[in-house]
Each structure stands twice: as structure tokens, then as C-alpha cells.
Amino acid sequence: xxxxxxxCWFKGDTYTKVTSDQFIEHKxxxxxxxxxxxxxxxxxxxxxxxxxxxxxxxDPNKHLEMFYETISYDGTLKEDISVFNHKIxxxxxYNVSFMDAKLDAVYFSSLYLVKEMYINGxxxxxxxxxxxxxxxxxxxxxxNEKIKLVNSSSNLKSLIVWYYNPKSKSLNDLLGELxxxxxxxxxxxxxxxxxxxxxxxxLKTIKINYGRNLKSVKALxxxxxxxxIYLNNxxxxxxxxxxxxxxxxxxxxxxxxx
Numbered sequence: 001x002x003x004x005x006x007x008c009w010f011k012g013d014t015y016t017k018v019t020s021d022q023f024i025e026h027k028x029x030x031x032x033x034x035x036x037x038x039x040x041x042x043x044x045x046x047x048x049x050x051x052x053x054x055x056x057x058x059d060p061n062k063h064l065e066m067f068y069e070t071i072s073y074d075g076t077l078k079e080d081i082s083v084f085n086h087k088i089x090x091x092x093x094y095n096v097s098f099m100d101a102k103l104d105a106v107y108f109s110s111l112y113l114v115k116e117m118y119i120n121g122x123x124x125x126x127x128x129x130x131x132x133x134x135x136x137x138x139x140x141x142x143x144n145e146k147i148k149l150v151n152s153s154s155n156l157k158s159l160i161v162w163y164y165n166p167k168s169k170s171l172n173d174l175l176g177e178l179x180x181x182x183x184x185x186x187x188x189x190x191x192x193x194x195x196x197x198x199x200x201x202x203l204k205t206i207k208i209n210y211g212r213n214l215k216s217v218k219a220l221x222x223x224x225x226x227x228x229i230y231l232n233n234x235x236x237x238x239x240x241x242x243x244x245x246x247x248x249x250x251x252x253x254x255x256x257x258x
Contacts, residue, residue: 003079008053015072016068016093019076137160143161150177156181166190178199202225203223203226204228208230211234221242232254
């Protein structure tokens with residue numbers, strides 16, 4: 001499989017992507033497929049070409065911009081992507097996205113400027129905050145036990161995780177040495193308690209959607225800066241009433257029928 005650097009355009013966004021030629025070919029072929037009646041209806045007011053996927057090989061002599069919003073590594077889990085570093089090492093990115101990628105591969109040095117990171121698919125490896133020193137937000141869209149957040153960061157403020165289902169059923173496998181988080185969101189998780197949350201003394205908002213095994217939330221009483229506790233369909237919670245009802249703290253506990 002042959003990999004290259006592409007400049008891509010889709011739905012008004014421009015980004016750089018390191019991926020296989022086959023992936024790009026598939027995306028471009030999708031432009032010619034027949035759209036369903038629903039798609040046509042939903043896209044009827046969009047500008048012409050807005051929903052077309054466009055891509056071309058990155059050419060430093062043609063693409064002269066120095067600052068890009070996003071760089072994406074797609075399907076590079078088994079690839080040596082360091083061979084591309086000299087071609088894009090002079091560029092600056094604010095966001096980085098990993099899809100089926102190796103998180104601790106050798107990336108170019110200016111990635112330390114990145115403020116937002118998105119992790120999806122079968123990605124694995126360490127997110128080392130000593131390398132990504134300016135990261136403010138990490139979103140793990142499909143957690144697995146091979147994704148590790150290592151070393152602490154005073155800049156990381158937001159952590160959003162989907163499918164956090166560790167064997168330990170605790171937060172310890174996720175939080176590690178992190179202490180500066182102000183916003184924590186867990187979606188579809190199997191954790192049973194929030195023990196360990198006390199280390200996040202800057203935490204202002206916690207949201208847990210569909211915590212199917214969550215029994216205890218009383219550990220949140222140690223987070224004195226909390227402004228919002230939002231629980232959605234955490235139906236096994238036993239000690240919700242033990243939460244401190246202090247001024248400035250909003251508590252929501254939603255349970256859908258069924």
C-alpha cells in the first residue's frame with residue numbers, strides 16, 4: 001500500500017492528510033455515486049461542490065501556506081511516517097487527528113504547537129504531554145487499552161472519551177498523572193465509581209452519558225471547583241443524594257424510561 005501527503009477539501013474545511021492512495025481514490029469515487037433522496041433533500045441548500053471530497057498531492061512549491069488548521073494521520077498504524085517529516089516539518093498545525101495510527105511515532109517537531117487532538121479507530125500508543133506541550137483538548141472517540149496518556153500537562157483543560165471500558169472499571173487507567181483538567185466527559189463507559197477524580201482539583205464540569213455500571217459518585221464531593229455535574233442514564237447510581245448541594249453547583253441526573 002502506497003502512502004502520501006495530500007491536501008484535502010471537504011464541506012468548507014481544508015486540511016492536510018497522511019494516508020494511502022487507495023483511501024483517497026475511494027473518497028474521490030464517492031463523489032460520483034448516486035445520492036439517496038434523503039441526502040438530496042438535506043443538501044439542497046448547500047453551495048455547489050460543498051459536499052464533494054477534493055484532494056491532491058501536497059506540493060510545497062504550490063501549497064505555500066505555513067499555517068493549517070488540521071493534519072490527519074489515517075491508516076498509518078504500521079507505516080513509518082517519519083519519512084514525510086522533512087516535507088511538512090516547516091508547517092504549523094492547530095489540530096491533529098489520528099485514525100488507525102501510531103500515537104508515539106516520530107512526528108515532526110512543530111507538533112508541539114497543536115492545541116487539539118482527536119483519536120479514533122484502532123490507534124494505539126502513548127500521548128506524551130512532554131512532546132505535545134500545548135495540548136488543551138484531547139478527544140478519544142474510541143478508547144482502547146493501548147491508548148495511554150503519559151506525563152502531566154498544565155495546559156490540558158478538556159478530556160472527552162467515548163467507550164472507556166477498562167477491565168478495572170475505574171478511572172485510574174485513564175487519568176494517570178493528569179491534574180489540570182477542567183472539563184471531563186465520558187460517554188458509554190463501564191466504570192463503577194469515580195474514585196481517583198479527587199486528583200482533578202481544577203475540575204469544573206463532569207458529564208457522564210450512559211454509565212451503565214456507575215454506582216458511586218460521592219467522590220465528586222472532593223472537587224470543590226465543580227460548577228456542573230451532569231449524569232445521563234447512569235441508572236445504577238446508589239449515592240446520588242450524597243452529593244453536596246452547595247451554592248454555584250448545578251446537578252443534573254437524567255434517566256430515560258426503558
